[in-house]
Amino acid sequence: MRKKLGGGTGGPRALMRLGMKLGWLVLLWLSAVPLSAQGQSIDLRTRLCGTILADAAAPMTVRRATYRCGTAAPTAAAQGWLWLRLDATRLQGLQPGWRVAFDQTRFRKVALLVDTVEGSRRTVLDHQALDGHWAPGGRLFFTINQPGTAVRGLYLGFAGIDDLSLIRRLDAQPADGPGSTDAPWLWIMGLFTGTVLSALCYNLVIGPVRQRVQRQWTYRRWYVLWASLSLIYGLIWSNVAGFLAPGLVGPMAVRVDYVLVGLLIAVGNGFFFALVDEERLPAWMPRGGRLLGYAGIVAGLVASIGAPVPPVPSDRALNVLAGIATLWVGLAGMVAVWRGSRAARFYLLGWGPVIAMLLARLGRNLGLVPSSDSIDMATFSAFAFEALVLSLAIADRFERLRHERDQARTARDVERAEARAIRLSAQTDFLTGLGNRQRFQHDVTRLIASSHGFTLYLVDMDYLKQVNDRLGHAGGDALLRQVGRMLADVAEEQGGFAARIGGDEFALLLRDDMMTGPALDQVQGGTWHFAEERGVISLSIGSARFPEDADTPDLLYQNADLALYKAKRLGRGRHQSYHPLLRVDRRAQAALANDAEAALQNGEFRLFLQPIVDLASRRVEGHEALLRWQHPIYGLMAPSQFETVLTNSTVAPRIQAWVLESALAHLRDANGSIGRLGVNFTSLQLAEPGAARRVLDRLAHHGVAPGLLCVEVTESVMLDRGAEAVVQTLHELSAAGIKLALDDFGTGFASLIHLRRLPIDTIKIDRSFTAGVVEDDQGAAAIIHAIVSLGDDLGKAVVAEGVETEAQAVALRALGCRLGQGYLYGMPRAAAAA
Incomplete structure (x- = not known):
């Protein structure tokens, strides 16, 4: 089975294995090897002290203010500025050009006050004017042109900051450090961008060209959304987007990042549950994934706005929700793999590194793991790796769908060929050889x-x-x-x-x-x-x-x-x-319709019965009810003489209701002596809402067992307007125990299709085949034999209509037909006489 499912996917599978090995090696290297620049940086978060001052506080006020340190230090200021006193004694080895770098967060303004032997210098930046003060890696910085030995005091201030706890890194970088710090980030983000864009191009261009599958857009749209959001998130979070949009750094980048994280939670869940067959998962898993997706969008928007939930709780909630969503997808993937999903295997291979790095990042964001550039770099490497593997997973999925499509197309071709053969035979009149x-x-x-x-x-x-x-x-x-x-x-x-x-x-x-x-x-x-x-x-x-x-x-x-x-x-x-004057004759039809109204009131309609017999013993097995109209002018008329009346939507339902009532009353009075009674139904009767319930109610009213009634329909009933309602009604009647017969079988289009769609109990062979069975018409005999064999195989009774001669009866018995109906066994007789 596994070999069969894997047919044609060796290429994507081999690339996936190679990419997996390379991805894990890169992640292990990034996680294990400390960055040289990071190792030389001086952590300024230790021995951090803070105070809150007014907006117009002078440098002297900042220097002489009372600072609280450790856990007593303030972390936010609703009004004024939050000033941090940094440890200047640790800056002695820094050469001119060193810089103070910190994680970007939301604030209105940021300032750096440097107190040197030459005096004080304060630099103030607005949150919308950070050009020249941002760096790759999601950081902001101030450059100090004096050596560290000249610094007597160092103060960092924020106005309108969310919370100091959201700044996880605050350090002093040597003059030669910035270059070595920026370079790894530019290298990682270049690799990340190139990999994601390559995977997107493969998925959007090469994949569709190679594999044209109608359902592919369902998976590709989720993948394109996920990969695009991952790319945008990586570029904005790392500040690389600042090279193209300088304003998209600092507080603005933080706000956008929150929204993107929420969208990534939603799209990641949507992509997984679209890629994996939901029938391989418990129903509650996809529902839970969708709920987590909606929650992610809401949490991202709340964190971005900073209201109504304060910044720190909303940040923590979004991080925890991302962790839960990641684990949820991982758990669902394992369940799907256990149940045999190939797509889930691909997904988990790409998702594994991401799960590991997102959990490490979650621990870092919650303060459980020390902050490190390696974690963030490894995270984006994992995203790139996942984009590549999931692109291959979609290619594998498309290949399977293409295979299924080809199989379905082959099956359709076979079915169409069979349908053409059936249609050709169904369009021929077997008595004359002409078209029908x-x-x-x-x-x-x-x-x-x-x-x-x-x-x-x-x-x-x-x-x-x-x-x-x-x-x-x-x-x-x-x-x-x-x-x-x-x-x-x-x-x-x-x-x-x-x-x-x-x-x-x-x-x-x-x-x-x-x-x-x-x-x-x-x-x-x-x-x-x-x-x-x-x-x-x-x-x-x-x-x-x-x-x-x-x-x-x-x-x-x-x-x-x-x-x-x-x-x-x-x-x-x-x-x-x-000639147009012939239209005047329509008045006669209208008059006949008016006569039908009077006929109902005067009791002119009659119910006749014709027996259905066992061809061998001539024992009566049942009867068919036939409508007749004893017209005061035209005499006894068969339905063929007033067909237009029976299709009139006004009077026809009342006539049909009379036929059903008369048939059920006769069944009740006969007390089983006439066997099962077949009643012809029209599409008008069967397509009405509640048609089945009305028939069952009338059966109950007359005390007639459902099994004594047989509803006879022709194929034209299933081809009229409202055919779906007719089929539904027939299914309901069959479920209640009423028998169904398909009349005039073989003369219409796609008879076999109706046998498959409907719970037919009896097949009634059209009289045209019966008539040809003794006229050296091998076609008619072969068709009757085929219909009888089909009925036997399907467990359905077969009745030959129009049996007029003993020779026909003998021939039908020889062909295996057991039941017959026709003038040989009795002309239609009034129900009372029958």
Whole structure:
């Protein structure tokens, strides 16, 4: 497993090991070898005495004031000046040009009073005018041009200082000391700056060029923030930024440093928990890291402002918080490494020296460890080392993500290839070999997008029902196949496209510059034959042109359908082109919707049942509930005759509610004698908020067990608007024990995807496959066999719809199908009679 995860990361890993060794050697050298200049400096904090005087105190007043020493010495002055009397007796060996150096802190003014044999000299500096008095290493200084032997008294004064305890170093440096003190700091900060900038460039330029990973910015933004803040903090804290911005030293540098430390705490935590997979950590660890980050920002701002918390407590709090955050990240890193995180291993290798040096610096800041330049130098060396290692860690992380991305891309390619194959089969009508409705919709959209003119012909076979009644569905299917072949020939000759988009409905898409009329005339009135029977083909045709009649797929289809309806009303066997006056026929649909309102009140709707049987024993296993409308004018109508009513958002929900109520009442009254009852549901029913709860409430009201109800849906329900709500409702119904059936399986798009998304219990094979199973249609038989095998493997029942002949039943049993439904076993009957 480790070898697999490490694939392709040998380069970053080797560089990391080399950088780690060099980093530890540098840190050990800086920590162990004292700086020569520091060793020659004279510590002036020993025997320190102080007093508080007024702002205008004269040199004589400063010299003659009463000073308190040791623990009694004052450390701050709310008003006036805090003067420190330094031990001048220790300056005897200093040559002219020596200097008094001290850590920079916040103050309004600072002054140095030098009392020599030649007289007194006082130098006063404002906190905004420190040019020429700062040095690398975060220090301020005064230069004295008299030898140490000439100094009789030495006094350092501050106005508005935070607290003397925040000045951790106060010493006298020999004349040859400054050069040797500045040089190591310039060398260290040059190394620090170069390393961090190199790591940033690698991360921002080379890394993205080599490894294009979509998620890389999540990690890089934290790294860029952390490395940039570290670089800015190092340059400002060490006063190296003063070479570019002379005002960014002294008190101003201290204020900015506090803010940067708080931001470093936050960004360091954010970077770590973004780099490491959070699933490898307990949930409380990332939350704790975020809280520490927020606390760091607040503590940094409070320390920078110096209010409402006094300077010393806020400084101590920020230091302690930095230590806790450092240890927190270290602990989280160890937990992540223990749980197998590669990114955490890289992180800890870079973080180890930083943890050590930050803890040493914390001890120094809290007065637990003697102050030393080596600690600060080693700290910034550790920061540089960490920037390098973490840059490599991100490179390693990106490499893993790239590998995962490639694997995901390969999986997507395979899935797309499978989807294309499924889509291709899903776009074919297996009875006629033409495209189906899905393919038709795709081609209409494509032609409209091309902006070329074309005509849509909707072709409806007349009298197909009579053919089915007289010759059975085998005869009707033979007629459908023959008409399909003839229309396919027309489409091929004209460079168009033919599809079967319904039971007896075809569609032709033909270019306007083709002579289509004569070609269609050859189909219209042609002869067909089946066994000993012969007949004349009668087609009702409606057409609409793009873009003259409509410029959208839906409107084009609606207009062609209006023309088709007109052709049927005129006596069938004719072609009708669209005309705007045909829109008047919409009134009939509106009237039908009004009739539906009255039908609900008058009880004109009926519930019919059709049995679902065991193909071997013919034992009834259950029923499907079918809606019928006993219209006072049009007679008994199937749902296909009032489809527009069932999609009307006003009346359809009430009709659907009536169907559910009637079905549940019949289940209750049948007391289990009819088995499970399948009820067709529409997207309007299932997409409404609380749909599942309403169904369950009605079950409870009628006292019907959930397992006796089967909710039947077609794929179109999952493709309508509100599909996500439909899926959620179906999951809730299944969880309550209600069975789910996927109707017309295999005729829509991505049926297998719906099987994966939904807890389907029953697959209902579309009747078009059943019809082709005995017509030497190997494709239909193979598909049925595949669906049955799929159902067996997934533990789902499979029902073949449209079983009309004994030959079909025998063939289905041979293919392993156990259940069937169709006219062979019973016509739909009124629920009471059933």
